[in-house]
Amino acid sequence: MHLESDVDASVVLLAIAGRWDRTLWKTSTERLHKCLAEHPEALIVDLSELDDPTASSAPTWVAAQKAAAAMDPSVQLALCIPPDLPLADRMQRLGARSYLPVYAKVRQARVAIASRLPLTERLTLTLAPEPEAPSLARNLISDACLAWDRVELLHPARSVMSELVNNAIEHARTEMTVAVSLRGAGIHLSVADGVATPPRLIKLSRVRRDQPLDERGRGLQVVGALAVAWGTLPTRTGKVVWATMQPRPPKAKRQPRNDAPRLPPGVRNERPTGLR
Incomplete structure (x- = not known):
């Protein structure tokens, strides 16, 4: 697993390689959460060297996209998967519904993201x-x-x-x-x-x-x-x-104090009957 940022921390590249199993799933999830905690403007996940013939890792990338989109401001997430891999076909179908773009190469992802960043x-x-x-x-x-x-x-x-x-x-x-x-x-x-x-x-x-x-x-x-x-x-x-x-959140308005005198315990607060 390789992590690399550009010089202003606006775009972060995370490369994940190896056989997809429970250990790699756990490590990848933790690293994705850490990258999003850095709150870059965009996160590129390079899966070119990921060995996942059954595309079982797909839910992990969809969940990462949902987490990135929920941030304020949202983080652009893009995947890099060679088109001949089974994962590419599945992510193209899933990504179309969750607005998760998939690119063949990292260079293509960088160019596409750079065109959308507020220069x-x-x-x-x-x-x-x-x-x-x-x-x-x-x-x-x-x-x-x-x-x-x-x-x-x-x-x-x-x-x-x-x-x-x-x-x-x-x-x-x-x-x-x-x-x-x-x-x-x-x-x-x-x-x-x-x-x-x-x-x-x-x-x-x-x-x-x-x-x-x-x-x-x-x-x-x-x-x-x-x-x-x-x-x-x-x-x-x-x-x-x-x-x-970030700016400080506005202070909550203080409730007005009730300065009315309190009666001692056991004393009933009854309406006065008046004098005749």
């Missing part, structure tokens, strides 16, 4: 690992939030992007591609660099008297606190670290 709703920037990189990335976030009327997300998204870029400068030290894209009511941030090793959360050290305060590890803690989700995906040249920002 005007994504901003990208290539940065060197220099001290001014975080500032330039924050400015990109400001431009996007103002252009897309996502002002509520401007400051938290600037903080998250700054931490992602700083992390790439410190650990990858390679040229990076910074991207921000519109995802429904929120925005999606990503930083792609040239090192495959994924970032990891560092347990914060305890504050000790007469010892310098270790600030390492606070960057991803900030990302986790401000983003509704974040993660990392491998790319052809390294990895991409992404984060999803």
Whole structure:
């Protein structure tokens, strides 16, 4: 099983190979759920090397399509199956009812999906690992939030992007591609660099008297606190670290308080009889 993302985490490719059995079904289902949790704009599932002569894996791909369509915003799902395989014929019939496109090759799927992605709703920037990189990335976030009327997300998204870029400068030290894209009511941030090793959360050290305060590890803690989700995906040249920002849900209206005095227990609240 091979997983690969493009540099802005908008399209994810999942290749599944081997004999279709219960073990591969379980692994494939778990990986599909993980890919959808990353919330890309599109997910391509390459089944060219899947050994499934009876097409018994078909319900798995239909279920994945339903899960992708139910997301907000929905995720485009496409299958890549050579036309001479039995699974291709069955998925063509099932996919026609569930709007699940099937392509012969990955290249065809990429071209078809690229034509449907909202190209005007994504901003990208290539940065060197220099001290001014975080500032330039924050400015990109400001431009996007103002252009897309996502002002509520401007400051938290600037903080998250700054931490992602700083992390790439410190650990990858390679040229990076910074991207921000519109995802429904929120925005999606990503930083792609040239090192495959994924970032990891560092347990914060305890504050000790007469010892310098270790600030390492606070960057991803900030990302986790401000983003509704974040993660990392491998790319052809390294990895991409992404984060999803969503506006806060409106606060529920507080019920008016009843300030009427309460009677002691056991005392009946009877209507006064009046005086004669």
